[in-house]
Amino acid sequence: MLRTVPRRLLCGRGTSQAPFSARAWYQMLLKEGGSRKPSADSSGKFNILGPVGSLGRQDLVKLLEASVVHRDGVLVAITKPPGLPVIGKPGDVTLVSLLPDLSQKLGFSQDVQVIKAPGKESSGLVLLSDCPSTVQHFQEFYVRCRKRRHPAATYCAVTTRLPADSEGEIYTGLKLIYREDSELVVPVASPSRGSLQRKEVKNTLTRYKVLDSQDNCALVQLQPLTAFPYQLLVHLTLILSPVLGDHVYSSRVGTVLGEPFLLPAESTPPRTQVLDEALLRRLHLQQPHVHRLPLHLHLHQLLLPAASSSSSVLTAPLPPYFLQTLCLLGLSLPTKQTTQRHSKHLP
Structure with missing residues (x-):
């Protein structure tokens, strides 16, 4: 069952400083086939x-x-x-x-290990440590x-449509299916007890809150309370x-006379995201180039275990392409945007 209900999100304080240059980070990312110049549109702007x-590999190591x-x-x-990607097949970068x-x-004297990281297409925070006991402590947390x-x-995510409710919860079962050698996630509205026990389906929950909106686009804060791919x-x-920038699951949302509706997940194949003409104009894009649009989903903040660090919350600044999109769409983060801090109730 899909459940989305209004819910007030608690906020707190505590962020870390980001010492690196976001501009240098993105300019390096935008090198085209070894070219030293970042990509630009016909107007000469990034x-x-x-x-x-x-x-x-070496450029990626320098970037990281x-x-x-x-x-x-x-x-x-x-x-x-x-x-x-965080992991992959042998030989993959x-x-x-x-x-x-x-x-x-x-x-580091020995190789660091990944504690927590976003998925392949997402940007954002990655926690690393070379201490096995620290890795275990954080993962258990x-x-x-x-x-x-x-x-x-x-x-943080930029969405191509404004959610009907400004904040709420999304609760539904999810399962993995395989189509043409690819793995896809589909919702299961009313999973059976047996499918849950066999772990064929998992009940999942996400809290969301609209931070800003403009002309039917939105900047949305997301807090997953369960873990499932995509x-x-x-x-x-x-x-x-x-x-x-979602070129896999966005095809499940269709439109009739400008009104969105949900298409059947299992019979709707992935495709390059299709943006309406008004949104393309605002982003200074043409539809044939949309396949190069990166996913605008960023792991912005992570809570840390008590006494594990000088900060209780770590923050990764939004990438410059993400900030540029916000500027083009007239969206902005709240001045004191922070995540929840539960210093008195940490697990």
Whole structure:
């Protein structure tokens, strides 16, 4: 069953400082096939499209080395660019495959391990440590957070439609299916007890809040209270507000005379996101170039266990392409945007 109900989100204080240059981070990301110049549109201004070609291993290591947002003893936090998977097949360029080189660059005596990271197409915070006991302590903390429905991660997303409610919860079953050698996530409105017990379906829950909106687009805060692949993307399609740059699940939201409706998930194949003409004009894009539009879903803040760091909440600044999109759409983060802080109720 899909449930979306209004809910007031609690906010608190506590953010870390980001010492690296976001502009340098994105300019490096936008190198085209080894070119030293970032991509630009016909007006000569930097656009929001991703690079045509992939960065090489050494460029990616340099990019990650420059993206440190926090370091405190054995704990280090970096911000990941969109499109870099955390794990993959042998021989694939992934975050994990780059960790030995990155560990050396950061001066660790042994390879760091991933504690927490966003999915492949998302950008945002990655927690790393070279201390196995620290890795275990943090991972157990995040498991306890999920069990107690305690939000530990806060994402920011740009959506191509404004949710009907300004804040609420999205609750539904999700399952993985396989179509043409690809893995897709589909909602299950009323999962049977057996499917849940066999773990074929998992009940999932996300809190959301609209932070700003303009002309039917929105900047949305998301707090997943469960963990499932692509949970946030699928949940946002269920409230007819797909994420900008979602080239897999946004096709499930159709329109008739400008009004959105939900298409059957299992029979709707992935495709490049189709944006309406008004939105394309605001973004200075043409539809044939939309396939290069990066996913506008960013792991913005993470809660830390008590006494594990000098900060209780870590923050990764929004990438420049994300900020440029906000500017083009007339959206902005609240001045004191922070995530929940539960220092008195940490699991």
